[in-house]
Amino acid sequence: MIITTNMNLKKKSYHLFFFGFMLSFFSKCTPDPSAIEYFRSERNGDFKARIVVDSTNIYRNNRNNGQLSVDIEYKAVLLDSDIDSIEWVFPDGNPENIKETLSTSVNYSNYGRFNSMLILTKVDTIYPNNIYSFKDTIEISRPVEISYKEANWSSFVTTDSDNWLVLPNNQNVIIRENEIFETDTPFEASASFKGFENKKLKFSIDYKLTYKNPLTNNITQNTKIEVLIDNLKAFGVSGVSNDKYFTQEFVVDNLSDFDFKIKKYPSISLSDWQLSLTASSTTLSDVDVKLYDLVNQDKIIGYINLEQTSTSTETTSYEALLNTTINGTKYNFGSNNQNIILDGDPILIKPGSNYKIIFNTEDSLPSSYEILDENFSSIPINIENNEYYLDATFKKLFISVE
Numbered sequence: 502m503i504i505t506t507n508m509n510l511k512k513k514s515y516h517l518f519f520f521g522f523m524l525s526f527f528s529k530c531t532p533d534p535s536a537i538e539y540f541r542s543e544r545n546g547d548f549k550a551r552i553v554v555d556s557t558n559i560y561r562n563n564r565n566n567g568q569l570s571v572d573i574e575y576k577a578v579l580l581d582s583d584i585d586s587i588e589w590v591f592p593d594g595n596p597e598n599i600k601e602t603l604s605t606s607v608n609y610s611n612y613g614r615f616n617s618m619l620i621l622t623k624v625d626t627i628y629p630n631n632i633y634s635f636k637d638t639i640e641i642s643r644p645v646e647i648s649y650k651e652a653n654w655s656s657f658v659t660t661d662s663d664n665w666l667v668l669p670n671n672q673n674v675i676i677r678e679n680e681i682f683e684t685d686t687p688f689e690a691s692a693s694f695k696g697f698e699n700k701k702l703k704f705s706i707d708y709k710l711t712y713k714n715p716l717t718n719n720i721t722q723n724t725k726i727e728v729l730i731d732n733l734k735a736f737g738v739s740g741v742s743n744d745k746y747f748t749q750e751f752v753v754d755n756l757s758d759f760d761f762k763i764k765k766y767p768s769i770s771l772s773d774w775q776l777s778l779t780a781s782s783t784t785l786s787d788v789d790v791k792l793y794d795l796v797n798q799d800k801i802i803g804y805i806n807l808e809q810t811s812t813s814t815e816t817t818s819y820e821a822l823l824n825t826t827i828n829g830t831k832y833n834f835g836s837n838n839q840n841i842i843l844d845g846d847p848i849l850i851k852p853g854s855n856y857k858i859i860f861n862t863e864d865s866l867p868s869s870y871e872i873l874d875e876n877f878s879s880i881p882i883n884i885e886n887n888e889y890y891l892d893a894t895f896k897k898l899f900i901s902v903e
Contacts, residue, residue, distance in 0.1 A: 548621045548637040549580035557643045560650035560899075561612075566696040569610050571647055576604040577619050586622035591615070612649060612697075613902040617641045649694075651898035657690040657763075665690055676893040679713070681884070682767035685796045687727075691762040694900070699755045701903040704735065706895060711744040713890040714881060723797035726893050729762040741891070752903060761898075768889035769793045769802075773827075774867075776803050776858065778819040778850065785810055785817065785852060792823075792860075795889065801860040801867065804884050810852035820847030823860060823867055834867050841867040848872075855882045 555574040563569055573594075577587060588600045593615055594607040609615060618640050625633035654674040659665045665688075666675040676688055710725060720740070727737040728749070735751045776790035792803040807819070823834040823841065835845030841860060848870065850856065857873040857880060875882040 547635070548584065548623070548639070550584075550619060550621060550639050551578050551580075552576070552617060552619055552639060552641045553578055554617075554641070554645060557645050559645065559647045561647065562650060562652040564649070564692060564694045566612050566694070566698070567610055568696070569612065569647065571609045573607050573609065573645055574604070575607060575617060579603070579621075581621075581623075583623060584621050585624045588620040588622075590618040590620065592617075609645075609647060611902075612647050612900070613700075615645045615647070617645070646901065648902075649898075649900035651692075654895075657692050659690040660688055664688060673894060673896040676763070676765045676895075678765075678768060678890045678892055681793060682770040685767060685770045685794065687764040687766045689762060689764050691760045693758070693760050694756075695758045697756050697758075697902070699757050701752060701754045702756050703750065703752050703901045703903050704730075704761075705748060705750045705897070705899045705901075707746050707748050707897040708738070709744060709746045709894050710738065710741045711892045711894065712741070712888065713892070714886055714888045715743045716880065716888045719888050721798055723795075724766055725768075725891060726766070727764040729760075729764065730756070731759050731762075746894075746896075748897075763895065765893050766796050768796060768891050769887065770796055772801055774801050774823060774825045774860075776805070776821055776823055778805070778821045779847070781818055781820060785819070788819065790821075790858075793884070799862045801862060803858045804882060805850065805856040805858060806883075807850070807852040808855050817852065819850045819852060821850050821858075822847050836870070840869050857882045 553576045559571055559573075561569055561571065575589065575591075577589075579587075586601065587603070588598060589602070589605060590598050591607045593611065593613070594609055594617075596607065599605050607617075618638055621637045621639065623635045625635070652671060654665075654671060655667045657665065657674075664677045666677055668674070674690075676690070706728065708726065712719070722739045725738050725741065728735045730753050733753070735753070736749050770793065772792040772794045774792045776792055778788040778790060780787055788805070788807075790803045790805050792801050794801055801823075825832055832843065834841050834843055836842075836848045837845045850872065855875040857875075857878070859871045859873070860867045861869045861871075873880055873882065881887055
């Protein structure tokens, strides 16, 4: 009995020793949460990935900024297989961020240039009491840019719709000139833009000027077209390279709501001056010649048709005087050795031919003249085939936010 009792005591002592040993072992192996250390590291370019989008240059023709709805598809291509977390960041996009997806769609409601970022996270728990978190930010190599492109020229408001010709592709528009304007008031076309929130905008437009009857030596420097933002002149064109496209770019600051305007000045307008021809022979009728102003060129022109007139003697001629009436007073200007002066001598013109007469002006008064005979000139001697009519063509109007 005594032996049996001693054996039981030994067993109990052994069990207590083993339990105490195991408790001591586990208490040493289980980490204390307060003793865990977190290490975070920002890396640049250590993780291999790239951002792919369906398009980086997008064009819309909505003139109200803020009213767009442009969906862009983004996709992340991960070249490291042990990435634990990804986060997209889309400044000014909707949504502005999204997590744990390799592809997503983002909506933009404004014109502008939009960056995107992909934040990659890798967590390393190889050491029990140390947790390492590594992050790397991947930026898109080429931001998405949404710009305005004109595709509805027919919606422009014009002062004369008959001379505003939109071609069938709706990408090109021609301001035609095939008639004499009553005044030198320019043709105007405009379109209104809204909601750009004081942004700096870059404009680009292609244009060309085309003469109906071009002359190689017809070089003038008068204003032909202008482009304005509201009432601010962005650029103007005076000299002409016939039928050749040019691209004009310009930047304007602090624009919100504005009008984009195109002006084209007429080449020819009706003049207040008149040329009166008096026949020196009773067999010929007197002739009044209509005159035209070359707009912004300080010139008055007229076309004289005397081809059908007949003469009884070789000395018969017309006496021409330039005149105008202001406030009921008539002023006559005549010749003085190729100069034009008030109350000068009549200009002598022989009948039997067609002529073009050109008066140069200074301070809006005639100063000299030149007569061209169709028999000795290649310059057109009738108004229908004049060398001044000029068409203006525009295309590729782009507006982008800087």
